[in-house]
Amino acid sequence: MDTDTTPACPDSRPTADTEQPHARTAPGQTPRATDGKAGAVRPAPARRGAADPVKALMHRHRELCERAVDPLEIAAGLEAHGVTDRTAGRFRHRDVFSLAEEMYARVPRDDAAAPPSDAVAEPAPRASWAVLALLPGVLGAATVTGLRLTDGRLRLTVAVVGVLAVGLGVRVVLRRGPLSSPPGTHAWRTPPGTRLWTYWLLAYALLGDGLLRAADDGGPDALPTGVAGGPWPTATAPVLALTLACAPAAWCAHHFAVRARRKLATSRGLEDFADSVRPLLLGTFALFVCALAVLLALCGAALGEPAAYAQAITLGALLLLARLLTVHGFTHAPTLALGAAAVTEATALALDLTGRLPGCGFVAAPVEAVLESWGSGGIPALACGAAALTLLFHTTRTLTRASAHAPANEPR
Template sequence: MSRPEESLPPTAQAPAWARARAEVPAPPGGQEWEYPSVPVPSGDPVRELMERYRALCEQAVDPLDIAVGLEEAGLGRIEARRYRQADVFELADELYARVPRRPVVAVPAPPGSSWRSRTGRALGSAVRYGLPSAVPVALRAAAPVVGLPLLALALAALGARPVGAALRRWSDSRPGAGAPDARVASGGSGGSSVAARLWYGLGAGVLLGVPVLTAGPVGAALGLAAALGMGSVEWSADWLRHAAGLGLGSAGTLSAFRARMRPVLPVALGLHLALLALFSFAALAVLTALDLGSEAGAGLLAGAAHRASGLQWAAQAALGLLLVPAAALLRTGRSRTAAVAVPTAGLGSAVFTAVRAPETAQLLCCGTAAALLLPYAWTVLGRPAAYLPDGPPA
């Protein structure tokens, strides 16, 4: 049996003014512009309220949260009486008790750094370090006798490079005041200061510049490859941060996060070393091809592989092993360590070059620094606190 109201057309139940409004066509885009009327409570009035404010009740942290939400919606003491409660607080208590909390729908992970932006930054870095190194190499190839002015010019170029890079990054990172959450897992240059980045850039410049300027053609080619490899260093460090950002959003406990981060630095190192080997091999192949001229043929690849000595390969690897953890530390709030380790190694390498072969100096200095830095970085980068700079944006 149906009640008499149900047979009436829907507009006939509405009051006169609402009927008049209902005849006006709805605005395009479905925008609500009729003032929403207050529904009349029925049998279990609170059930209707539960339906209306379900999202509020499910996400509330406590009854007061619901009370505030109800007040914001215009429910006062009078309405609470209509729901047979003394005040909004008691109404909120009832709603809190009757609606179970529901886990929040997973918020999409913070964007972090995308693959594209990381690659862009890496390419930029490769160009920034590669070009100034290529100039003296090209000049040396064209004119075997290197004059003092040329050296000075090359050194000036090397010096200008990190300064420019640091200034550019500084200006990039200035308007970095986003939501506090965003700072946890955003890419780019984390919480490092300008001075730390400057020192790091200077140290890397010296480390790369010493073989380019002082070693023989093989050493210079390897130096050029390492300079191009700065792009890969940048990429690896960014990827490490990106992986940590993902871990922060998904790992449940500190130990789970540490377990997740344990293989990340070795993988980043392996990645960089593989790319560095590729670059070095390519540089040596070009060098061999130039030397052999047109008579080169089947022996090119084998010749390139045997062009550099084992010592030189080891020095190249040591350089790579030093720069990746340093770059990662620079981006994770431990920038001071990186700003000390890299310039120290650079200075040592420059000094030792005066008495030893450049590759020996590089292997000695970079190897020692890397041996000290790697365990430290591996420990520090496994801690989640490393990805939260020491202070929120102002």
Template sequence: MTTPDTGATRAVPAREDGPAARPAPPPKEATARPGRRGPADPVRSLMHRHQELCARAVDALEIAAGLEAHGVTDRTAARFRHRDVFSLAEELYARVPRADPEGARPDGPGHPPAPVPAQGPGGVRGVLQLLPGAVCVAALAAVASVGAAPPAVRSAVGAAGGVLLALAVRLAVRSGPLRLRHRGAGPWTAGLWVGWTAGYAVYGDWLLEQLLAGGPDLPHAAPRAAVATAVALSFALAPAAGCARWFAARGRRGLAASRDLGELAARIRPLLLAATVLFLGALVALLLGADAAFGGDGRTAMAAAAALGVLLFLARLLAVHGFPAAAATGVAAAAALEALALSLVLIARLPGLPPLDVPVEALTTAVGPAAVPAVACTAAAVGLLVYGLRALTGACAHRPAPSGPAEAQRP
């Protein structure tokens, strides 16, 4: 009797071992089901959408700049479970494998070489930025040397000097920190607006005086140029390039040190104001020097030239950092105001029309003819500065400058 009981008691643990092993699968199913029912990876769709950008980016900052250029903001990043664009860019940079372009140098994964400008062309670029001022002084000397020649000869020499000056300016802005990043960026009319405002700064005051007096008596009229203004604006390309280089370098440092767009904006706005003030100070010094060397055109003319210089500096800065359309709009607004002032004087000569030139004549009588470009350029410059304080605070405006063999060969 004891033997069956002992066998029975021994068989009970054997039965209990079997059922005890069966409840193990339910916990596995319970742990697997939530994984299948969980939400999909929210960043995966963004990875596929911006695959090329993430694969070719040299760091997370470049991805952040590209995302912002495509309209991704901090609020958009919150939908992908990130606090800001920078954090989202860091995850994309970590998850997307880097592309291996042909000819890439093996400098280590994730640490591509930083673009370092060549030391050789730096001196050439400095000379090119001083070239417009030298050409302007040479053109003035050539016109002065043919002062006793017939008017046709003087006009031909002056026109040749103007063409050479325009070519020198074009050469200076196509190299160094004033060069646009992308060819063909911006409207093709931008050059026309710059040429108009620069030409008005040199000959506009004389033309407005002649129109208000009933002239000009063409072709016998001899245009009077604002020599000091022309010389100062020609030499202003050098400090403009220096201030643009300073702003670009500090802007990239601010981008690298910022963790969100708010912090980046707080770093960039003082830099833009400081760069503008630095350039304005250099331009005023050039105007004072040119005024002492070539004779002054008046304080109002100096203020108008300073306003035009700041306007062109801000316009070029915006164009270089990816906003050429806004830059062209600002310069076009100043040109339109100047052209409107001249047009009102001419329209007022037509019979039966009200005296449309009263505002222009009153402003000229009270302040001087240079008040028209001073008001026009100041208003446009303030508008571009306000726009720049918002537009240049984005990450896409401070991408690293392109480098490579093609760039190294540029002067």
């Protein structure tokens, strides 16, 4: 018994597709094209307009789709605009990455105008920024050596010149290499508030503990001399270790950026990407802390000073996390965390000095309790440690999003 297997059109006879090149359809129905054979019908292309939600989404993100060099950039951009894997289900896709692949494929492109492959590759010859990352440490070591070999006004001159030179070296490192903001991201540059708080924290690491000890003993009676045994002792070992730590910080930032980009290319969902990047971030952070601890031990042994592990490690961790967030376009949280630590240190100094006034001894009671329990280093350790832990929690939620690794000019 013969059976007619030819699909019937909604408003025509079974043979209508063989009789007319284009079958008539009812309003609102999608026409179906033929391939020239009797009864054979090709699937019609996807609907456009209001019935094509992907096209509507592409229209809303037209600029993102047109400038993207691969689907991953579209996925990161969509996630930055609040599109989740659950949202992608409404577009008949299992995740944002699959949706981004369709959007990328549907954008007409001129192959001749496509950017060359090296234009979107990972920047950087490593040797170029690796040498620059050593500059602050070299200048810091030269400054400490000069302070040890001079005295009087010459020592003061060496200190001023050395501080300016180290600051210039750090500025160079933050302008080129993994610790720099991507080109063309003027809005992502380090805010003035972040710079101010960073300068204060570094100055306190150098002079704050000595000032607090001197104030607790009734001083200070003289200005700092730049040596650990002076009337206002300076902590050169931890500061020197922090300048040397610019090199491992740059390497850790590069390592994290490259590995995160690779995981973005292999992930098939936003949650999958976050789960794979989180241990990478924590491992990179732990690696930097270990490197800083080694540098502190070496500098303390070389200079014959206390290594000040607690305050230096917490400060270094805070500065690294703040810089990682800034590099990826998140500048508000670092400013708040650095500012909170700096204000805490300044408040402790103010309370301790105010407690020396007649009848105000109770004001300095909290500071004196910390000094008796943990010494002068307890104040910066607690301040920077609390800020670093808060920023670490924020970082594990922020830098594990695909949008954090979007192109430089993609809004957050």
